[in-house]
Amino acid sequence: MALLIFLVILRGVGWLFSSNHRCRGRNNAADYNTPGEAIAAGLAHLGEDVYRWTGPAAGVVFAGMCGWATIAFVAGRRG
Numbered sequence: 902m903a904l905l906i907f908l909v910i911l912r913g914v915g916w917l918f919s920s921n922h923r924c925r926g927r928n929n930a931a932d933y934n935t936p937g938e939a940i941a942a943g944l945a946h947l948g949e950d951v952y953r954w955t956g957p958a959a960g961v962v963f964a965g966m967c968g969w970a971t972i973a974f975v976a977g978r979r980g
Contacts, residue, residue, distance in 0.1 A: 904962050912955040918948025 908955045908959040915948040915951030919945045
């Protein structure tokens with residue numbers, strides 16, 4: 902359960918970093934005119950990647966938890 906909460910927090914942070922960025926491509930050089938904009942573009946691309954991959958990761962963790970709960974339930978019913 903803690904891992905799911907951690908993934909939700911990571912997904913939220915990723916969304917925050919990438920939500921206001923108007924990406925002109927995956928090349929940071931196309932996204933900035935100043936060093937501060939370069940850092941912001943890099944964080945936005947990183948946030949987009951984190952947001953994209955935490956959804957499937959949470960699905961895998963949830964499926965594993967369901968499998969574990971099923972095994973625990975069946976084992977408990979058998980005594």
